[in-house]
Amino acid sequence: ELKVEQNPLFLSMQEGKNYTIYCNYSTTSDRLYWYRQDPGKSLESLFVLLSNGAVKQEGRLMASLDTKARLSTLHITAAVHDLSATYFCAVVPSGSARQLTFGSGTQLTVLP
Amino acid sequence: GAVVSQHPSRVICKSGTSVKIECRSLDFQATTMFWYRQFPKQSLMLMATSNEGSKATYEQGVEKDKFLINHASLTLSTLTVTSAHPEDSSFYICSARDAANYGYTFGSGTRLTVV
Numbered sequence: 732e733l734k735v736e737q738n739p740l741f742l743s744m745q746e747g748k749n750y751t752i753y754c755n756y757s758t759t760s761d762r763l764y765w766y767r768q769d770p771g772k773s774l775e776s777l778f779v780l781l782s783n784g785a786v787k788q789e790g791r792l793m794a795s796l797d798t799k800a801r802l803s804t805l806h807i808t809a810a811v812h813d814l815s816a817t818y819f820c821a822v823v824p825s826g827s828a829r830q831l832t833f834g835s836g837t838q839l840t841v842l843p
Numbered sequence: 844g845a846v847v848s849q850h851p852s853r854v855i856c857k858s859g860t861s862v863k864i865e866c867r868s869l870d871f872q873a874t875t876m877f878w879y880r881q882f883p884k885q886s887l888m889l890m891a892t893s894n895e896g897s898k899a900t901y902e903q904g905v906e907k908d909k910f911l912i913n914h915a916s917l918t919l920s921t922l923t924v925t926s927a928h929p930e931d932s933s934f935y936i937c938s939a940r941d942a943a944n945y946g947y948t949f950g951s952g953t954r955l956t957v958v
Contacts, residue, residue, distance in 0.1 A: 762945060773849075773936055773952040774887075779945055819886065821947075829940055830877055831947060833886045 737834035754820035849950025866937030872917040873939035
């Protein structure tokens with residue numbers, strides 16, 4: 732059974748600071764996804780990582796994937812209040828019926 | 844980009860009644876759709892995988908007779924919560940796989956409150 736672990740679960744950080752969210756998964760995977768969820772809302776797609784060594788950046792967020800270590804990171808640079816949200820990673824196991832398995836989420840609060 | 848429309852966004856129903864939630868892929872065909880449930884402060888839990896023209900595949904512990912899924916066309920899947928009870932109150936989210944872009948697009952979610 733695929734397990735996806737995110738840490739930290741809760742993160743409070745000051746504006747302007749950098750931090751990294753980690754996502755570990757337990758079996759081989761074809762793809763890894765990062766999503767953002769605002770309170771009371773659905774998921775917004777951030778990144779799709781398709782291969783080992785993949786790196787994608789959008790604004791202050793950068794995601795990377797190491798399939799050998801079964802690890803993805805979401806790095807936040809110079810955080811701003813608008814980044815406050817819950818971030819989820821999700822994995823599709825190799826050879827699966829293509830359903831996503833989600834991590835438990837990281838609730839990020841950026842303080843002024 | 845791919846868009847998935849989900850309705851209603853919010854519904855309040857009486858205990859014992861049934862509620863239908865619709866999920867439509869607007870600009871692509873979705874042979875497979877997924878239904879998730881999310882309790883407050885928790886992650887998304889997959890309930891079932893909906894396949895066009897065939898029976899849904901339910902995850903362990905999900906009652907298929909209580910959560911009826913129909914996927915009659917390539918653009919529409921429905922989830923009916925039958926004989927709803929307060930413990931069924933939750934945020935239900937559908938998702939469709941956009942095969943062209945390796946992406947999964949999510950509906951806007953339905954907040955179900957059973958009173």
